[in-house]
Amino acid sequence: MEEPDRPRPKGDAASHLAAEDLGPYSQAELDERIALLEAEIARVTAHRGKAAAHRAAAEALFGKPSG
Template sequence: MDEDLPRPKGDNAGKLATEPLDSYSLAELDQRVAQLEAEIARVKAHQAKAAAHRLAAEAFFKPSPGGQP
């Protein structure tokens, strides 16, 4: 997926950000925070893996000095 393209409309994180929280109990809010923190950790781990993959690919395809293979 091209990171320069805008996120598709209807993205779940965007829906969560606009959901009213008034009807949630404290226990439900605690559970929601725990779930969101777990999701943040999962996304950050994937982000780090993707960054490492990209760096490896860039290093592999980087032209050698002087144009020699």
């Protein structure tokens, strides 16, 4: 469970992954990496949908923020 009062680490995990040399990986390791990344994409997409629904509900209740 995350602690919301702690600051997020600097940098973007995807940027770190994109900069990594893939040369040393075998095809099986690359397949595993692809599967893990696809699962992470699905997780982030689902969370984005929940966040959008939460925001829409708040806007419906309180009105859309101006600005």
